[in-house]
Amino acid sequence: MIADRVSLRGIENLSAALSALVGRLAAAAGLDSAQAYRLRLAAEEIAVNVATHGYGDGDGEILIDAGLDDEWVWLRLTDRSPEFDPTEHDPDPRLTADPDVGPSGGFGLFLALSSVDRFEHEYVGGRNRNKLLIRRRAGGDGGD
Amino acid sequence: MSFQGKLHVEDGVVTIRLVGEVDSRSAHELNELIIDAADKNPTRLVLLAEDLTYLSSAGLRCLVFAHQKMGRDTEIVLVGTRPEVAETIRLTGFDRSIVMQDAVGP
Numbered sequence: 001m002i003a004d005r006v007s008l009r010g011i012e013n014l015s016a017a018l019s020a021l022v023g024r025l026a027a028a029a030g031l032d033s034a035q036a037y038r039l040r041l042a043a044e045e046i047a048v049n050v051a052t053h054g055y056g057d058g059d060g061e062i063l064i065d066a067g068l069d070d071e072w073v074w075l076r077l078t079d080r081s082p083e084f085d086p087t088e089h090d091p092d093p094r095l096t097a098d099p100d101v102g103p104s105g106g107f108g109l110f111l112a113l114s115s116v117d118r119f120e121h122e123y124v125g126g127r128n129r130n131k132l133l134i135r136r137r138a139g140g141d142g143g144d
Numbered sequence: 145m146s147f148q149g150k151l152h153v154e155d156g157v158v159t160i161r162l163v164g165e166v167d168s169r170s171a172h173e174l175n176e177l178i179i180d181a182a183d184k185n186p187t188r189l190v191l192l193a194e195d196l197t198y199l200s201s202a203g204l205r206c207l208v209f210a211h212q213k214m215g216r217d218t219e220i221v222l223v224g225t226r227p228e229v230a231e232t233i234r235l236t237g238f239d240r241s242i243v244m245q246d247a248v249g250p
Contacts, residue, residue, distance in 0.1 A: 014168065015200070034227070095236065100209060107203075107205070111200075
């Protein structure tokens with residue numbers, strides 16, 4: 001188990017903290033660079049979404065833990081912002097918006113959900129738990 | 145790794161070399177470069193991306209902002225984009241609004 005705690009008071013360091021954590025996890029699990037990239041991107045997008053929309057740029061904290069088994073590598077982000085299930089986010093309005101005049105942002109959740117091999121959300125005890133999973137390569141080419 | 149961008153102007157073409165990571169922390173730096181570039185009313189904006197190692201949605205927002213701020217009269221060309229970064233752009237469909245080219249030799 002690899003665990004870390006990211007305080008949103010330090011959102012300036014959020015990306016760096018996630019990068020470091022994913023780097024350690026990728027090394028432990030033998031993820032290739034593309035897999036590690038996808039996991040980092042998904043984690044950052046979820047964390048930024050929690051920070052900016054869940055906590056509304058206010059005070060808050062995200063607890064991040066991570067782990068792996070024979071098939072999966074995962075990061076789990078737990079927060080106390082209002083209940084929100086990213087899997088219920090509909091990306092179509094953003095994806096079909098006119099790129100000349102539509103909003104410039106709004107791709108974060110879509111990228112997060114598209115980047116991982118499995119995404120799980122649960123709301124338990126007043127906490128959102130978003131679990132981001134990457135499937136380890138069949139045949140163990142990344143090592144065990 | 146942090147982000148560094150260097151802007152060069154020649155014959156109506158603005159070229160920006162992107163080095164490092166454009167994420168939620170550094171995206172404002174790229175946005176400032178985009179604003180500087182737009183002020184020069186270029187016919188083309190060339191983004192040299194061989195050394196751009198990471199692009200989150202915050203960085204992608206900068207590219208969409210550039211496209212919208214400069215308008216259709218300015219062609220935006222992304223050169224030498226790494227596969228993971230290119231995949232992020234393609235997932236969103238924004239590759240249809242810009243030109244993506246392979247890197248050219250030195």
